[in-house]
Amino acid sequence: GNNLRIEITINNPAEFKVLKNDDESGSKKWKPMGKSIANLYRYSKVSESVTKRFIEALPTVDTDNVTLKEIKEISKAKEVNGRRYSGFNLLSENDLELFKEISDAGYLIRGFNNKQLRKKLYEDSRNQKNISKMTRTLAKLRKHGIIKKAARKNNYCLTAKGRRITTSIQMYTG
The missing domain is CATH 1.10.10 (Arc Repressor Mutant, subunit A)
Incomplete structure (x- = not known):
């Protein structure tokens, strides 16, 4: 059978946000994501959501499904x-x-x-x-x-x- 392998590369992580502690107030705020191993969990979440949307968008439309x-x-x-x-x-x-x-x-x-x-x-x-x-x-x-x-x-x-x-x-x- 045919296999499809999807890989995600994030070249500009600052476009995405990560929840971090604010230095001044001590509360958590959404800030631009950096190229750090500390953000690995967030890279994973962003990549997973992009992959899901990409797979949903693949042109495998079955016209019988759209009634x-x-x-x-x-x-x-x-x-x-x-x-x-x-x-x-x-x-x-x-x-x-x-x-x-x-x-x-x-x-x-x-x-x-x-x-x-x-x-x-x-x-x-x-x-x-x-x-x-x-x-x-x-x-x-x-x-x-x-x-x-x-x-x-x-x-x-x-x-x-x-x-x-x-x-x-x-x-x-x-």
């Missing part, structure tokens, strides 16, 4: 805690472009945020209307279970359901 029920589910409005979130129009160029952008492999490790998506999807990414619109879109994606918020960050990443749906939509729309 018409899942596609219809994200196309319908959803009510959560008394608040209504509209569905996605899969015939709309804007929604298709959104799904294409959030499934970009460049977001696998660090995820994406409001600002990054606005820069890719809107011409005027600093316009307050576009900022608010993207905030509502991210909330809608979360409530439909397509994305989830990364812990302690303002970044989002695709869920397993989101990966299945976005990959299937791209397969059928070319």
Whole structure:
């Protein structure tokens, strides 16, 4: 059989955070990770989470797994805690472009945020209307279970359901 071996190398550990004692207050704070053997446990956790996301994102999409029920589910409005979130129009160029952008492999490790998506999807990414619109879109994606918020960050990443749906939509729309 075929085997796959995935290796992770962290060249710039300062991009990741580690919980350390603060010299001044004595309490623990999240600080940039350094290239030290003392951070080996954190290297392991970061590498494991990146490897899991990478394996989930491998293009082994079984189209039988993405049922018409899942596609219809994200196309319908959803009510959560008394608040209504509209569905996605899969015939709309804007929604298709959104799904294409959030499934970009460049977001696998660090995820994406409001600002990054606005820069890719809107011409005027600093316009307050576009900022608010993207905030509502991210909330809608979360409530439909397509994305989830990364812990302690303002970044989002695709869920397993989101990966299945976005990959299937791209397969059928070319």
